[in-house]
Amino acid sequence: MRHNIHLGVTGLRQTGKTVFLTSLIYQLSELGSKGLSRFEPSGVTLRAATIEHSRDRDKERFPYMGFLKGLREKPPRWPAPTSRESGLVLRFFYENQGARGKVDTVRNWVGLGKSQGTIALHLHDYPGEYLLDAGMHDMTFEEWSSETMDRMANYCPDEAAEYRKAVEAADNRAAANILRSLRTAYARYAQAARRQGLEFIQPAMTLISWNERCDSSDQLPEPTEDELPFVPLPSSSDSEDESDSEIEQLRKQLTASFDKHKKRRVKPFLKRIRKCNNQLVLVDVLRILQNGKHAYNDTRQCIAEILRAYHTAWKPFGGINRALFAATKADHATKNSRSNMSKLLDALVTKAKGQLKGGIRTPESEWFTSIRVTKDAKERDGEKREVLNGTVKGRAEGPLNYLCGKVPPEWPNDENWVFGNPAYAFTEFEPTQLPTIDGSLWPHVNLDRVIWKILEGCF
Amino acid sequence: MSTDADPIRIDTTSRPQGPVTGPVSGPVDFLEDETNTPDPPHAVDVDDSAPNAAATTASDRSQSLTRRQRLDRLLVIATVISLLTLAVVFVISRVAIEASTLVESWPTIGRIYVASCVAVALLVGILGIRSARRYWRIRAVTRLRRSVEAYQQRLSSGSVGPEQLREELTGYLATLEKHTSDRTRIGIATVGRKFNDYSGDGTRDIEEIETHVLDALDREADAIIASRSAQVAVATALAPHSFDAMIVLWQSVKLIDQVSRIYAGRPGLWGTLRLFRRAMAAIVFAEIAQLATEAMVDAVAKKTLATIAGRVTEGVTNGLLMMRLGGTVKQQCRPIPCDSGGTHPIRRLVQALNSRGVTPAATSSQMA
Numbered sequence: 107m108r109h110n111i112h113l114g115v116t117g118l119r120q121t122g123k124t125v126f127l128t129s130l131i132y133q134l135s136e137l138g139s140k141g142l143s144r145f146e147p148s149g150v151t152l153r154a155a156t157i158e159h160s161r162d163r164d165k166e167r168f169p170y171m172g173f174l175k176g177l178r179e180k181p182p183r184w185p186a187p188t189s190r191e192s193g194l195v196l197r198f199f200y201e202n203q204g205a206r207g208k209v210d211t212v213r214n215w216v217g218l219g220k221s222q223g224t225i226a227l228h229l230h231d232y233p234g235e236y237l238l239d240a241g242m243h244d245m246t247f248e249e250w251s252s253e254t255m256d257r258m259a260n261y262c263p264d265e266a267a268e269y270r271k272a273v274e275a276a277d278n279r280a281a282a283n284i285l286r287s288l289r290t291a292y293a294r295y296a297q298a299a300r301r302q303g304l305e306f307i308q309p310a311m312t313l314i315s316w317n318e319r320c321d322s323s324d325q326l327p328e329p330t331e332d333e334l335p336f337v338p339l340p341s342s343s344d345s346e347d348e349s350d351s352e353i354e355q356l357r358k359q360l361t362a363s364f365d366k367h368k369k370r371r372v373k374p375f376l377k378r379i380r381k382c383n384n385q386l387v388l389v390d391v392l393r394i395l396q397n398g399k400h401a402y403n404d405t406r407q408c409i410a411e412i413l414r415a416y417h418t419a420w421k422p423f424g425g426i427n428r429a430l431f432a433a434t435k436a437d438h439a440t441k442n443s444r445s446n447m448s449k450l451l452d453a454l455v456t457k458a459k460g461q462l463k464g465g466i467r468t469p470e471s472e473w474f475t476s477i478r479v480t481k482d483a484k485e486r487d488g489e490k491r492e493v494l495n496g497t498v499k500g501r502a503e504g505p506l507n508y509l510c511g512k513v514p515p516e517w518p519n520d521e522n523w524v525f526g527n528p529a530y531a532f533t534e535f536e537p538t539q540l541p542t543i544d545g546s547l548w549p550h551v552n553l554d555r556v557i558w559k560i561l562e563g564c565f
Numbered sequence: 566m567s568t569d570a571d572p573i574r575i576d577t578t579s580r581p582q583g584p585v586t587g588p589v590s591g592p593v594d595f596l597e598d599e600t601n602t603p604d605p606p607h608a609v610d611v612d613d614s615a616p617n618a619a620a621t622t623a624s625d626r627s628q629s630l631t632r633r634q635r636l637d638r639l640l641v642i643a644t645v646i647s648l649l650t651l652a653v654v655f656v657i658s659r660v661a662i663e664a665s666t667l668v669e670s671w672p673t674i675g676r677i678y679v680a681s682c683v684a685v686a687l688l689v690g691i692l693g694i695r696s697a698r699r700y701w702r703i704r705a706v707t708r709l710r711r712s713v714e715a716y717q718q719r720l721s722s723g724s725v726g727p728e729q730l731r732e733e734l735t736g737y738l739a740t741l742e743k744h745t746s747d748r749t750r751i752g753i754a755t756v757g758r759k760f761n762d763y764s765g766d767g768t769r770d771i772e773e774i775e776t777h778v779l780d781a782l783d784r785e786a787d788a789i790i791a792s793r794s795a796q797v798a799v800a801t802a803l804a805p806h807s808f809d810a811m812i813v814l815w816q817s818v819k820l821i822d823q824v825s826r827i828y829a830g831r832p833g834l835w836g837t838l839r840l841f842r843r844a845m846a847a848i849v850f851a852e853i854a855q856l857a858t859e860a861m862v863d864a865v866a867k868k869t870l871a872t873i874a875g876r877v878t879e880g881v882t883n884g885l886l887m888m889r890l891g892g893t894v895k896q897q898c899r900p901i902p903c904d905s906g907g908t909h910p911i912r913r914l915v916q917a918l919n920s921r922g923v924t925p926a927a928t929s930s931q932m933a
Contacts, residue, residue: 143755147777436762441596445766482761483593492596493589507589531586551762 107223109564114382118234118305118408119317121388122434122476124185127194127231128173129476129548130557131157134196134227141547142554149204150565152225160193160228164378168194168231177477181502182537188233189314191378196227202565225564230382235310236375238408240415242308243372247361251338254308258295258338261304261400265295273340273353281356285337292337293329302525303397304404306411309335311371336363380419384428384560387412389454391433391447391473392532395513398524402454402517410458417462428467430559431455436551437475438532440492441482443513444551447473453517469559474552479535483507499534508533596761641838648845655852656810663807682807689815696822700837704740706830706900709733713901716767727767731760734770737900738778741829745782752777771901779901786824786898790891793820797887801851802880806859809851813883817844817890824894832897843893847886854879 117123139145139152159167169192173185202221242250258266272291296307297320307313316333320326339357379385387409394401416426433447451471459468480496493507511530523530540548660682668675712733715725742753755777763769797816801809821840825831832840858875865871896903 143758143777146755147752147780441762442764444763445769482596484596485589486592486594488591491589493593495593495595507593509586509589511586528586533586 107564109223109225110228111225111384111560111564112228112230112382113560114230114232114379114385115388116232116234116237116385116412117388117434118390118405120187120393121234121390123231123234123388124173124188126386126388126434126476127168127229128170128177128185129550129553131168131170131194131196131229132174132548133550133553133557134198136545137547138198142557144554144558148558148565149202151201151203152561153199153201155196155198155227158195158197160195160230162193162378162381165191165193165230168192168229170194177537177540178542180539182539184537188231189318191230191232191236193231194229196229197224198227199224200564204565223564225561227561228382230379232375232379233314234305234408234412235314237379237412237415238306238310239308239367239372240376240379240418241411242364242368243376243418247336247339247357247364248341250308250364251340254338255340257306261302261404262295262298265291265298269295270340281352281359284352284356285359288337288339289329289334292334293326297326299404303393303401306404306408309367311375312367335367336360376415376419379415380421380425383424383426385416385426385430386556386560387429387431388434389431389451390435391450391454392435392438392511392513394454395450395511395518395530396525396532398527398530399518401525406454406458409455410461413455413458413462416466420462420466422465426466428469428563429462430469430556431471432556433471433473435475436473437478437480438494438510438535439513440494440510442492444473446513446515449515450513450517472552472556472559474556475550476553477537477540478549478551479538481505494533494535496533496535497538499536501536638835641835641842645838645842645845648842648849652810652845652848652852655849656807659807659810659852659855685808685811689811689818692815693818696818700822700825700831703825703831704737704829705833706737706828706898707833707836709737709830709900710902713771717771725767727765727770730767731764731770734774734900735760737830738774741778744826744829749778749781752781775901779899782827783895783899783903786827786891786895789823789827790820790888790895793823794884794887794891798880798884800880801883802876806855809855809879809883810848813848813851813887814844816887817847820887820891821894824891825898828895828898828900830898830900836897840890840894840897843890847883847890850886851879851883854882 115123115127133142134152134155135157136154138154139150142152145152157170176183176185200223245253255266255270258269269288269291272287293316296313296316299307300317300320312333312335313329316327316329337360339353339360389405389409394405413429416429420426431451433451436444436447439447448471451473455468455471462468480494483493483495485491485493491509493509495505495507497503497505498508510532511528518530538549660679664675664679664682666675667678712725712730716727716730738753738756742750745753756773759773759777760770793816797813800812800816804812821844831837858872858879861875862868862871
C-alpha cells in the first residue's frame with residue numbers, strides 16, 4: 107500500500123525545527139527503523155529512505171547535507187535557523203509483521219494490505235513566525251491595530267506609551283515622516299518584547315529578516331519598508347473632522363499595506379499549509395519557564411494563533427487531520443524533570459486545542475531530543491543533586507557539569523516567576539561532534555516515539 | 566561510569582547550600598550506564614506472605630479488610646469446596662455407572678476400562694501436582710498489581726509514588742528476564758534504556774513496559790489460550806464421555822501453568838483460589854453438558870443427528886469456557902491490569918478452530 111504523509115514542522119524561534127528535520131532525515135535515510143525502539147514491538151520495519159526533491163516549486167530544498175556537515179565538523183555547530191520555507195521528500199519501504207494474516211495476504215495481492223507498502227514522507231519546514239500572521243486573514247486593519255496596541259500596553263507599557271506619544275505628536279507632519287517615526291517606535295517595542303522572550307510580534311512574516319539583523323548587531327537597526335510594511339494605528343475619536351489630515355492619509359496607506367500583506371503572503375501561506383495533513387508543533391518549554399509569565403502568556407497566544415491557522419486551513423477531505431505537539435530539548439533538563447515537560451506542554455495547549463475543529467486529531471504531547479548533547483550525572487558527595495554534563499553554548503571549554511533549574515509538574519503561579527529567576531534557569535549547550543561514518547547511530551531521547559506518532563497511521 | 570573532580574573553570578558566587586543553577590564543583594557519577602538492564606531491588610521470588618517494605622504489613626492488611634472482602638473470601642472458599650465436591654461426585658459416579666455396565670456385559674473390557682480411568686486420573690493428578698509446585702514457585706504479582714492500580718487511580722493521594730512504582734516494576738522485570746525468551750529480553754533491555762532517560766513518571770513507566778514487554782507476552786498468551794480452547798473443544802466433542810472432565814481438568818492445569826510462566830507472575834492465594842473455582846466450574850459444566858446431551862439423544866428419534874449436534878454443542882461450550890478461563894488467568898497473571906475487552910470469545914474460538922482445519926463439516930464427518 108502507498109501512503110503519502112505531508113508533515114508540516116513548525117515552532118517558534120529556536121525550538122529545534124531544523125535540528126529535528128536533520129535528525130529525522132538522517133535516521134530515516136541512513137538507518138531506517140534501526141535504533142528506533144518503538145517500532146520493534148509492533149513488528150514494523152522501515153527500510154532506509156531515498157531523498158527526493160519536493161514537487162512544490164515555491165519551496166527550496168531543505169539544506170540537509172550542509173547541516174549534516176556542520177554537525178560533523180570540529181567543533182560542531184548547530185544548523186542555521188529557518189528563515190524561509192523549504193521541503194524534501196523521503197520515500198521508504200516498510201514491512202509490518204504484526205498485520206500478517208490470511209485477509210491481509212489477499213489485501214496485499216490487490217495492493218491494499220497493511221503488512222507492507224511504501225511511504226512518501228513530504229517534509230515541509232516553515233518558520234513559526236509565518237503561522238503567527240495566519241490569524242490576520244479575517245481581520246481588518248482597525249481590529250488588528252486595536253489588538254496590537256492592547257498587547258503592547260500589556261507586555262511593554264513603557265514602549266507602548268512611547269509609541270502612543272509618537273502617534274499623538276504626528277498630526278502636523280507629512281505621512282512619510284510619521285511612518286518613519288512610528289516604525290522606529292514600533293521597532294523599540296519589538297526589541298523590548300524580544301528581550302523578554304516574547305514571540306508574538308506582528309507582522310511576524312516580514313520581521314524575520316529584521317530579527318536576524320537585530321541578533322547580529324548591538325544597536326537597534328532601522329526596519330525597512332519591506333520588513334515593517336505597516337504598524338498599528340489607534341482609531342481616532344472624531345474621524346469626520348480629520349478625514350483629510352495627514353494621519354488619516356497614513357491610515358489609508360497602512361490599511362492598503364495590511365490588505366496587501368494579507369493577500370500576497372498570509373492567504374497563499376494558508377493555502378500551502380492546507381496541503382500538510384500532519385502538523386508537528388515544536389515548543390521549547392524550558393525557554394518559557396526561563397523567561398517567566400509574560401513569555402508563558404505570549405506563547406499561549408502564539409499557540410492559539412497557530413491552531414487558529416490550522417482551524418482555518420481545515421477542510422473535510424484531505425486537509426489537516428492531525429496536529430502533534432512536542433516539547434524539545436529534553437536533554438537540557440535533568441532526568442527527573444523531563445517527564446514534566448509534556449505535562450506543562452499539555453497544560454499550555456489545552457485551551458487552544460479546544461478551539462480546533464473536531465476533524466483535527468491531537469494526540470498526547472511528547473517530550474524528546476533530536477540530538478542529545480548532554481549526559482546525566484549526579485553529585486557524588488554533598489546533596490547528590492542531579493547535574494548535566496555538556497559544553498555550554500558560546501564557550502570553547504570542554505564539557506563541564508552544570509546544575510540547572512527544575513521543571514515543575516505544573517506551571518508556576520507566583521509573583522517570582524519572572525525572567526531571570528534562577529530556579530528556572532536552563533543552560534543552552536553546544537552540539538557534540540557526531541560520528542562521521544554514515545549509518546552510525548545518533549544519540550537521541552524519545553525521537554522514536556515522535557517518529558512513530560507521525561507514521562503510525564500507515565501501519 | 567564516574568569522573569574524579571571534573572575541572573571547574575567558571576566560578577560563580579559560592580553559596581553555603583550550593584547554587585540553584587550553574588557550574589558544579591566536585592566529582593559526579595554518570596547515570597548513563599547505571600541500569601541498562603534494570604537492577605532487581607529484590608530479585609527473589611516472593612509470594613503474598615513474604616515481607617516487603619513497600620507494602621502494608623499483614624496486620625494492617627487484616628485490619629483494613631472490609632466486611633465485603635471477608636464475605637467475598639468466604640464465598641470463594643464455599644464455592645470452591647462445593648464445586649470440587651460436585652466434580653468429584655460427578656466423575657466417580659459416571660465412571661462407576663459405566664464400569665458396572667461394562668463389567669456386567671464384558672467383564673475383561675470393564676476391568677480394562679476401570680484401570681485406564683484410574684491411570685488417567687493418576688496421570689492428571691501427578692501432572693497437576695507437578696504443575697502446582699512449579700506454579701507456586703512463580704513470583705506473585707498481586708502486590709505489584711495493587712501498586713499499579715493505586716498509582717493509576719490517583720497520583721495525588723500519595724499512597725504509591727512514582728519512585729516506589731519504578732522500583733517494583735524493575736523488580737518484576739528482573740524476575741521476568743530470568744525466565745523469558747530472548748525477544749522479551751530485548752524488550753526488557755529497551756525499557757531499561759528508556760528508564761535511564763527519565764524518572765518520576767509512573768504512567769510513562771507503565772506505558773513503556775506495556776509497549777516493549779507486555780504486548781508481546783499478551784500475544785503469546787492469547788495464542789496459548791486459543792490453542793488450548795480449540796484442543797478442549799475438539800477433544801470433548803470426540804472423546805468418550807467419561808474422559809471429558811479429565812480433559813478439561815488437564816487442559817485447565819496446563820493453561821494456568823503456561824500463562825503464569827509466560828508472565829513470570831501469578832495471583833496470590835485468593836486469586837489462585839478464584840482461578841481454581843473457575844476451572845472447577847468448567848469441569849462441572851462439562852459434566853452437566855454431557856447429561857444434557859444424553860437426555861436430548863434419548864428424547865429425539867434421530868439418534869445420530871442428535872448425537873452429532875449434542876457433541877458439537879458440548880465441544881464448543883467447553884471450548885468457550887476454556888477461553889473464558891484463559892482470559893481470567895491472563896488478567897490475574899499480568900503484572901499490569903488490563904481490560905478484558907477485545908475480540909469476542911466465540912469469534913476467537915472459531916478462529917482458533919479454523920486455524921487447525923476444524924470446520925463444522927469436518928467434525929460431522931468424523932463423528933459420523
